Amino acid sequence: MTETAGLYAEPALPLHRAREACAADDDTALMARVAQGDVAAFTIIVERYTPQLYRVGRRMLSHTAEAEDIVQEAFAKLWQTAPQWRAHGGGLPAWLHRVVVNRCLDRLRQFRVVTTDTLPDLVDDAPGPERALAMRRLNDTVEDALASLPGRHRAAIVLCYFEGLSNILAAQVLELNLKAMESLLFRARRSLRELLEARGVRSDDLELLA
Secondary structure (H helix, E strand, O other), rough: OOHHHOOOOOOOOOHHHHHHOOOOOOHHHHHHHOOOHHHHHHHHHHHHHHHHHHHHHHHHHHHHHHHHHHHHHHHHHHHHHHHHHHOOOOHHHHHHHHHHHHHHHHHHHHHHOOOOOOOOOOOOOOOHHHHHHHHHHHHHHHHHHHHHOOOHHHHHHHHHHHHHOOOOHHHOOOOOOOHHHHHHHHHHHHHHHHHHHOOOOOHHHHHOOO
16 A cells, blocks of 8 residues: 555655655644645655555455445545544544545445455464364354345444444544444344354354454
């Protein structure tokens, strides 16, 4: 994703030196620089948030290329709206997650979910062959169940369980109050549990993925 910055004007300093100069800045300071057209600051933000945004898009859509496109779109929007951006609520992470999740929900409403790829396997450091096979099968089953959830249920599970966002921050991303977020998450968990049970997965089986 760092090539995104190459679409914009060159910074006054060589890029690597400019990045070093603002690498320790917090998001608000970086966004103030981005609002002035600072490519180095923008590049730092892209590198800082691309991995987690990509994971969200990947798990929401079950498709690598779609996730990459959505993350690219989110950063393009950030660049375009930087002069108007103001820190509030969950700050830049919540803003970026909101854009990605909303784009994913739009895609899910418009198109069928493509599931030709699989999520990266969740494996431990050195599992034996039998354990590795069991984990792969379980991972595929969880992915399949997750893809069967309605879009907002899927978003709640991905944000709170896969990405570890707090309920408060997830509520800001999904533009819900905390009570509504907790209700959504409860229903999402129940639906996912029912889907997994229908596929023969018990709650203690999920310990393999811990």
